Amino acid sequence: MKRGLSRILLITLSLSFILPMMMVLIWSATVSWPFPEIFPRGFGLRGFQEIFRPGSPALYSLLTSIRISIIATLLTLGITLPGGKALGIYEFPGKSFIKIFVLAPLIISPVAIGMGVHGTFIRMGLTNTELGVVLIHIVPGIPYGIRIFTNIFELVGEDLEEQGKVLGAGSVQTFMHITLPTVIPGIISAGSMIFIISFSQYFLTFLIGGGSVQTFPLLMVPYIQSGDRLMAASYSVVFIIVALMVLLAIEKTLRLYYRKQSGIAGVFYSRKKVRS
Amino acid sequence: MTEVKLQNISKIYNGEETVKNLNLKVNKGEMISLLGPSGSGKTTTLKIIAGLVEAEKGRIFIDGKSVDHVPTQKRGAVIVFQDHRLFPHMTVGGNIEFGLRMQRVPKEIRRKKVQEMLKFVGLEAHGGKFPGEISGGQKQRVAIARGLIVSPKVLLLDEPFSSLDQRLKEEMRSFIVDIQRTLKITTILVSHDKEDALVTSSKIGVMFDGELIQYGTPEELYESPKSLEVARFFGEINEVPLIKTEEDVIHTVLGAFRKKGTLQGFEKGSKLLLRPEAVTLSKEGNDYSSDPGIPGKITNRIYAGEKTYYEVEVEGLRIKASVLGRGIWQVEDSVEIRTLEASLIVCRGKEADNTMGAHNEKE
Numbered sequence: 001m002k003r004g005l006s007r008i009l010l011i012t013l014s015l016s017f018i019l020p021m022m023m024v025l026i027w028s029a030t031v032s033w034p035f036p037e038i039f040p041r042g043f044g045l046r047g048f049q050e051i052f053r054p055g056s057p058a059l060y061s062l063l064t065s066i067r068i069s070i071i072a073t074l075l076t077l078g079i080t081l082p083g084g085k086a087l088g089i090y091e092f093p094g095k096s097f098i099k100i101f102v103l104a105p106l107i108i109s110p111v112a113i114g115m116g117v118h119g120t121f122i123r124m125g126l127t128n129t130e131l132g133v134v135l136i137h138i139v140p141g142i143p144y145g146i147r148i149f150t151n152i153f154e155l156v157g158e159d160l161e162e163q164g165k166v167l168g169a170g171s172v173q174t175f176m177h178i179t180l181p182t183v184i185p186g187i188i189s190a191g192s193m194i195f196i197i198s199f200s201q202y203f204l205t206f207l208i209g210g211g212s213v214q215t216f217p218l219l220m221v222p223y224i225q226s227g228d229r230l231m232a233a234s235y236s237v238v239f240i241i242v243a244l245m246v247l248l249a250i251e252k253t254l255r256l257y258y259r260k261q262s263g264i265a266g267v268f269y270s271r272k273k274v275r276s
Numbered sequence: 277m278t279e280v281k282l283q284n285i286s287k288i289y290n291g292e293e294t295v296k297n298l299n300l301k302v303n304k305g306e307m308i309s310l311l312g313p314s315g316s317g318k319t320t321t322l323k324i325i326a327g328l329v330e331a332e333k334g335r336i337f338i339d340g341k342s343v344d345h346v347p348t349q350k351r352g353a354v355i356v357f358q359d360h361r362l363f364p365h366m367t368v369g370g371n372i373e374f375g376l377r378m379q380r381v382p383k384e385i386r387r388k389k390v391q392e393m394l395k396f397v398g399l400e401a402h403g404g405k406f407p408g409e410i411s412g413g414q415k416q417r418v419a420i421a422r423g424l425i426v427s428p429k430v431l432l433l434d435e436p437f438s439s440l441d442q443r444l445k446e447e448m449r450s451f452i453v454d455i456q457r458t459l460k461i462t463t464i465l466v467s468h469d470k471e472d473a474l475v476t477s478s479k480i481g482v483m484f485d486g487e488l489i490q491y492g493t494p495e496e497l498y499e500s501p502k503s504l505e506v507a508r509f510f511g512e513i514n515e516v517p518l519i520k521t522e523e524d525v526i527h528t529v530l531g532a533f534r535k536k537g538t539l540q541g542f543e544k545g546s547k548l549l550l551r552p553e554a555v556t557l558s559k560e561g562n563d564y565s566s567d568p569g570i571p572g573k574i575t576n577r578i579y580a581g582e583k584t585y586y587e588v589e590v591e592g593l594r595i596k597a598s599v600l601g602r603g604i605w606q607v608e609d610s611v612e613i614r615t616l617e618a619s620l621i622v623c624r625g626k627e628a629d630n631t632m633g634a635h636n637e638k639e
């Protein structure tokens with residue numbers, strides 16, 4: 001009984017992901033597909049040709065998007081990793097208040113936050129700049145980063161860092177060789193989430209970038225709104241593929257770093273050598 | 277070789293004094309133990325020496341120089357923790373190599389030293405494994421090897437045997453004693469097992485509630501403990517019930533003793549203690565000794581292989597006794613108790629303990 005139920009749930013869940021995705025995929029490869037007809041009127045790659053044609057704004061904005069999101073992700077990680085560590089390990093007055101406070105961007109709508117920051121950004125000359133967009137993209141990622149790192153540091157504690165110091169590692173060495181590798185799984189999951197949040201950001205980019213910072217979603221959304229299903233679907237497919245590729249690259253890089261940390265001895269005394 | 281000195285060290289956690297005005301000196305190349313029950317501040321003391329925890333009061337000297345402002349990584353005091361704390365993302369070899377890597381020792385030398393160290397601790401075959409793939413005893417050896425490879429000035433061992441079974445424990449104990457004698461590293465071992473301390477150390481300090489109650493050689497601690505608490509820590513003991521004290525004679529339930537030898541130190545408020553093995557039992561009416569025995573009755577007998585433990589009722593009081601091998605007495609037997617006078621231990625009572633603490637403070 002129970003197994004049957006969980007299987008049904010699993011299938012429903014998968015279908016709810018896969019079906020819309022299939023629709024988008026099919027749409028992106030049609031020539032046209034007027035409403036009441038069941039089958040598209042032929043297939044083609046017009047949408048992709050449009051996106052990848054030389055001089056297309058799409059390619060340029062794709063690069064802008066990747067650049068902005070990667071920088072925003074790095075900055076957010078740079079803030080939330082130490083922040084999560086402090087919340088996860090150390091005791092200090094006002095800790096429980098801060099724990100709730102950093103979740104604010106989840107609770108308060110980004111519209112409100114964006115509006116609140118807008119005035120300040122104008123005064124600082126950050127509106128209509130890529131830097132401004134990067135900075136505002138940090139905000140929605142913070143709760144996720146803090147949450148994940150707080151939980152991880154609550155789990156791993158300070159024990160290994162203490163051991164590292166005792167063995168002669170300075171602060172930077174401790175961080176690079178011990179802290180970072182132990183929280184790599186957290187960096188991967190937090191980093192992926194933060195990247196996706198930034199990469200798919202429309203409203204905050206529009207508000208702060210004012211249209212002069214053209215990210216990929218900024219080009220994509222008008223097609224969806226105007227009902228150009230073919231172009232919207234093609235943009236979506238490119239969006240998904242690029243996002244996946246960047247995530248994969250992030251994960252691979254971090255895993256490589258992790259493996260390198262096993263120490264040269266790990267390379268020299270490889271398992272094969274031990275067995276032989 | 278290095279000398280370590282702690283001077284009036286105090287540490288407060290959440291308003292409570294976890295370490296109280298601790299004074300301790302470890303001579304060059306010496307191995308000592310800190311013994312104490314759980315929560316008595318032993319680990320905290322080690323962390324203070326290594327600089328992982330900052331003391332509110334007091335100073336630490338390594339080789340006569342104050343290290344209060346020297347950060348952990350430059351103190352040269354290595355802690356080997358009870359829970360090993362191996363780096364999970366590094367191989368066994370990588371773990372051992374870590375300290376050398378931090379000192380930026382060239383790769384070739386690192387390789388050679390790691391290999392030597394692996395051999396030294398008998399783990400040549402395991403250098404490429406990850407910590408999750410070796411046994412508890414092996415992890416312990418990796419942790420020790422990882423500490424030794426940086427040639428620490430001071431080695432701090434935090435309950436290194438507590439997670440091992442009896443056989444492995446004995447093996448590791450002699451392993452550590454061997455290393456310590458060979459390398460002559462100044463070592464402080466922390467434990468709550470009296471045997472760890474007695475077997476390995478030239479001096480033992482007993483801690484209760486953050487206070488170093490007594491510090492001396494194993495013989496001193498076992499034979500002349502300063503308090504009943506300390507004596508109890510080193511095994512079962514009888515507090516001999518006193519009847520009255522005269523000018524030069526102490527009258528007790530177990531007979532009268534003259535105030536001479538060790539008993540000279542007996543004063544008002546003192547306690548008289550007796551180890552079970554210093555109580556002899558003999559047949560009632562036995563007259564081999566001119567010294568009259570005290571009649572008693574066996575109320576309990578526990579056979580434990582190398583020893584047999586008895587409880588004897590004397591004038592309504594229970595006295596513990598033990599004999600080597602299989603004791604011939606059974607429950608309900610009537611016996612005579614005699615005391616080896618030279619084995620009586622005199623220690624101060626509770627109030628006297630406090631004055632001793634005050635005395636420490638002045639030092």
Ligand SMILES: Nc1ncnc2c1ncn2[C@@H]1O[C@H](COP(=O)(O)OP(=O)(O)OP(=O)(O)O)[C@@H](O)[C@H]1O
Pocket residue numbers: 289290294312313314315316317318319320321468
């Ligand atoms: N980081 C800390 N914050 C607050 N209290 C602490 C901290 N570390 C230790 N304590 C407290 O200090 C006291 C002594 O702890 P410590 O770890 O030094 O004891 P220990 O003698 O090593 O005990 P055990 O034999 O159980 O390891 C304990 O009551 C403990 O709760």
Ligand SMILES: [Mg+2]
Pocket residue numbers: 318319320434
């Ligand atoms: Mg401890």
